[in-house]
Amino acid sequence: MEKNLRQQKTTIIKIALFGPESTGKTTLAKQLADYYETEWVPEFARDYLQQKWEENQHICTVDDMMPIAYGQTVLENEKLAESEKYLFCDTNLMVTKVFSEVYYGFCDPLLNEAALKHNYDLFFLTDIDVPWEKDDIRDTAEGRETVFSVFKQTLIDNKKPFITLSGDKESRLKKATLIVDALGALKEKGLSSQDFVEIYNHGIPFENILEQLDIFKNGIAKSNLISPATINNGILSLSEADFEEKAAFFDKQKESLKIKKFVPASGAATRMFKFLTAFLNDFDIQKETINAYINRKNDKELAIFIVGMEKFPFFETVHEKLKEIYPDFETLERDYKNYYFIKLLLSQDYYNSANKPKAVLPFHLYDTHIATPIEEHLNECVHYATAKNVSNLHFTVSEIHQELFEAAVDAVKEKIENPSGVKINIGYSYQNKSTDSINVDSKNKIVRSSNGNLVFRPGGHGALIENLNDLDSDIIFIKNIDNVIQNHIDKIALYKKALGGILIAVQQKVFGYLNAIEKNEVKESDLKEIVDVLMQKLNIQMNKEFNKFTFENKIIKIKELLDRPIRVCGMVRNEGEPGGGPFWVMNDKGEISLQIVETSQVDLANKKQLEILEEATHFNPVDLVCGIKNYKGEKFDLKQFVDQKSGFIVEKSVEGKAVKSYELPGLWNGSMANWLTVFVAVPLITFNPVKTVNDLLKPAHQPQ
Numbered sequence: 144m145e146k147n148l149r150q151q152k153t154t155i156i157k158i159a160l161f162g163p164e165s166t167g168k169t170t171l172a173k174q175l176a177d178y179y180e181t182e183w184v185p186e187f188a189r190d191y192l193q194q195k196w197e198e199n200q201h202i203c204t205v206d207d208m209m210p211i212a213y214g215q216t217v218l219e220n221e222k223l224a225e226s227e228k229y230l231f232c233d234t235n236l237m238v239t240k241v242f243s244e245v246y247y248g249f250c251d252p253l254l255n256e257a258a259l260k261h262n263y264d265l266f267f268l269t270d271i272d273v274p275w276e277k278d279d280i281r282d283t284a285e286g287r288e289t290v291f292s293v294f295k296q297t298l299i300d301n302k303k304p305f306i307t308l309s310g311d312k313e314s315r316l317k318k319a320t321l322i323v324d325a326l327g328a329l330k331e332k333g334l335s336s337q338d339f340v341e342i343y344n345h346g347i348p349f350e351n352i353l354e355q356l357d358i359f360k361n362g363i364a365k366s367n368l369i370s371p372a373t374i375n376n377g378i379l380s381l382s383e384a385d386f387e388e389k390a391a392f393f394d395k396q397k398e399s400l401k402i403k404k405f406v407p408a409s410g411a412a413t414r415m416f417k418f419l420t421a422f423l424n425d426f427d428i429q430k431e432t433i434n435a436y437i438n439r440k441n442d443k444e445l446a447i448f449i450v451g452m453e454k455f456p457f458f459e460t461v462h463e464k465l466k467e468i469y470p471d472f473e474t475l476e477r478d479y480k481n482y483y484f485i486k487l488l489l490s491q492d493y494y495n496s497a498n499k500p501k502a503v504l505p506f507h508l509y510d511t512h513i514a515t516p517i518e519e520h521l522n523e524c525v526h527y528a529t530a531k532n533v534s535n536l537h538f539t540v541s542e543i544h545q546e547l548f549e550a551a552v553d554a555v556k557e558k559i560e561n562p563s564g565v566k567i568n569i570g571y572s573y574q575n576k577s578t579d580s581i582n583v584d585s586k587n588k589i590v591r592s593s594n595g596n597l598v599f600r601p602g603g604h605g606a607l608i609e610n611l612n613d614l615d616s617d618i619i620f621i622k623n624i625d626n627v628i629q630n631h632i633d634k635i636a637l638y639k640k641a642l643g644g645i646l647i648a649v650q651q652k653v654f655g656y657l658n659a660i661e662k663n664e665v666k667e668s669d670l671k672e673i674v675d676v677l678m679q680k681l682n683i684q685m686n687k688e689f690n691k692f693t694f695e696n697k698i699i700k701i702k703e704l705l706d707r708p709i710r711v712c713g714m715v716r717n718e719g720e721p722g723g724g725p726f727w728v729m730n731d732k733g734e735i736s737l738q739i740v741e742t743s744q745v746d747l748a749n750k751k752q753l754e755i756l757e758e759a760t761h762f763n764p765v766d767l768v769c770g771i772k773n774y775k776g777e778k779f780d781l782k783q784f785v786d787q788k789s790g791f792i793v794e795k796s797v798e799g800k801a802v803k804s805y806e807l808p809g810l811w812n813g814s815m816a817n818w819l820t821v822f823v824a825v826p827l828i829t830f831n832p833v834k835t836v837n838d839l840l841k842p843a844h845q846p847q
Contacts, residue, residue: 146213148236148257151220156228156327157262159235161298161305162269163290167312171269172233174316175323182222183231187214188239205247212239212254229323236261241297245290259301264336265326266298266305267319273311304336306343325349332356334589341597346577355580355805359587364788365746369735371759372725377682377737378714378761378822381641389644390637396647403535403616404528406520407607407810408502408548408624409574411541415504415836416497418444419485426482433478444837449481451840456508457496461488496836500544500624503551506839507629508846516833517548518555519627525565526636527643528620537570538624539610545571572613578606582795582802590802598797603806605790608814611771612781618643621767621811625833628843638713638825642768646711649821652676653705654774660702661774667694673701681819684735708779708818712739712811713766713825717759723812724759725822730786737820739763739812743791761822766829767811769818781814789813 158175160168169186176183188211192203215236223230236258243250250258271287298305306322308315322343329339329349342352374380381389413420422445426436437446452458465483466472472480487493496504507514517538524534540548552569560567579599582590592598611619620639628635656673659665665673677683683704692700714725723741730736746752772778790813791806808814831843838844 148212148216148253150216150257150261151223153223153230155223155226155230156264156323156330157223157230157232158323159232159237159263159266160269161235161238161266162294163271163287165273166269166271166291167273167315168269169233170312171267171308171315171319172231174312175229175231175319178316178320179229179231179323180227181229181231182226184215184219184222184233186234187211187218188234203246205243205249208239208243208247208254209251212236212251212257215239216257228327232263235263237266237297237301237303238294241294245293264304264330265322265339266303268295268298268305268307269315270307270309272309302337304340306340321349328353337595338589338597342581345579345599346575347579347581347599348577351577352581356583356587358790358792358805359583359803363790363792364731365749365752366726366738366740366744366789367729368740368745368752368755369727369729370755371761372714372727372737372822373760374824377727378725378824379645380824386637386641389642389648390640391644393640393644393647397530397618397643400530400617400647401535401615402528402530402618402620403537403614404520404524404620404622405537405611405614406539406622406624407604408500408516408538409541409544410500410624411498411544412501412504413497415501415833416489418442418835419448419489420497423486423489428478428482433481444835447837447840448485451837452481452484454840454845455836456513456839457488457494457505460505460513461494464493500541500547501833502538502540502624503544503547506627506833507844509629510846514629515551515555516624516627517551518559519629520622520624521552521555521559521567522632523622523627523635523639524567525559525563526632527639529565532565534565534567535570535616536567537572537610537614539574539607540571542573572610574601574606575609578602578609578807580805582797582804584800584802587803590797590800593798598802600795600804603791603793604810605785605807605812605814607810608781608785608807611769611810612778614771615778617770617772618646619769619771621769623832626766626831628828628831629845630847631828634826634828638829639766639768642711642713642766642823642825645821645823646709646768646770649680649709649711649819650770652680653709653819657702657705657774660698665698670694670697670701677701677704681821682737683819686734705819706773708781708784708815709770709821710811710815710818711768711821711823712763713829714761714763714822715825715827715830717762718827723763723809724756725761725763726755726759731788736816737822738816739809741791741809741812743793744789744812761824762830763811766825784815784817786813786816789816 160172162168172183191211191214215234219232236254240250240254240258243254271291308319326339329352332353342349372378422436422442433449436442461484465487469483489497491498502517503515505513506516507519521536524536528534538548548571556567580602582598582600584590590598620643674685678685689697689700717724723739726738726740727735728738728740742756745756771781785808787808789808793804793806795802795804808816828843831841833839833844
């Protein structure tokens, strides 16, 4: 036998089966070779030791390790020459190395060196959850857990790319083929085996990564705006009496419904304090005045912050802490006072405001206390999202911030529950890591951090469609964490309940039609009424071909159009806030529908599209009421109604370098694109988000 431990170089993808005795390696290697119509490498040691046993009744010793290693290497190189695209190795020198160390406490240096040098595109670590099968050359079943741990740690210590396979042989094969297919596809895109395992361990479906890479390469199609939605042209306008009537209708219906309020609140307040962070990074109080910095940078935001400083709800708290830290604080020059104030506000050792979630920051100063957005949302919840004296509130949070949320809730919950007589149930969920995105540079090459790892970024607001999909409620109110105001709770409740009333009325009408269709009770004469509702109430433009359909096909089309989740969205007049708005949009099938469109979804280089964008009269305040169950009371799978082509490519930075990242279709944009949609004009008082800390100086956030 040739005494050579060198591994043949190849472009063939090699998968190594790795694990203790009797864990299904041989079975899986054969299955995979058959599935991919290629070769597999048997375990040389098995025939070698079987022959030794049969000839002399001798068992394996440390002296057998090197002959086994030489034989295994020769066998692998021979099979490699006969392989097609893949080669599956029942064992490898790393297995021999581990056995030598475990059973004999020694590994020949030549074997150790070769085992570490031998490369495989992926290791399948076979779990010990399969029954032990005894034969002549196997040891005992005792200590399998310990041996398995040694195998696993060996892969970790030597930084080998591995995935653990568990389950019976059928489920292992199914899982393994999915993994091998994805490995081949991602390697063609330039990802390494280590990248592949990182993606797997992060939980992102491999097909998502392939889609993201295609999106980075080919871009995303822009929305095709037909016209802005305006009053009586897609946006319903109601009088104050109308709102009161709709709210009263909601109150009559709500006791029979499961109601919940859903609050996206996972983001940190980084952007809220962005201009202050930039100031601290670029300002040297020893070299210039704050006024000189403001002029140098034309920093209007900083000027507003300093002028209005004493009106912030946190001013007194920070000011008192400054006097405690600096005994001579009151004698300092104004520039030093302002500088230290900003520094303390953002300091990780004190208030750390930019790194906390907005939800727990001080937003509103009342006579008796300072309120956070969490308190304001709990208070709102008991006013309009309550049935049978129970209010259900769900926050999407960052996992690292949940304790902060729970502490903030505990601090105010009873204070709101006791006078209202309403019990508040709080739920939490995290943005699923499987919705995260990888990053690429300007040439669409994969970006890695300085330590060589992939950089994952949350997939944006649209990822929360999965969180919404997990809820079980008849009516869900959606409102962003920072969209709260000080006082006027009765007005806020009126408009929210009115939107709920509109939703329930639409639901009842839609469910009535769908039940009639199911019972075959719809006649030809009923179609005009249903089509009128679709067009006039639900803003669905019927295809010109519809009138040519047979009666049966018309019924099929109507059911398809009606049997969808429903959303009622509050729209405020556009006052210059950045963000999206309501538009009539045509999709690639020529279908026109009402959509909420972000500016980034519009081709600003197209003069006509830009004109339509600028003609918009309303802004989307993200004030929604949703119905996520069908006419049978069953939950829709909301992921089936997403327009997957309406995501975003956004520019971010990784370690100071510009990168491109992919964000999923926005929660109320593309993620709800195929819902039944009703837009309702609501007063501006309902929309007062806090995008920067200076927004807290606006009247809606100040004491009355």
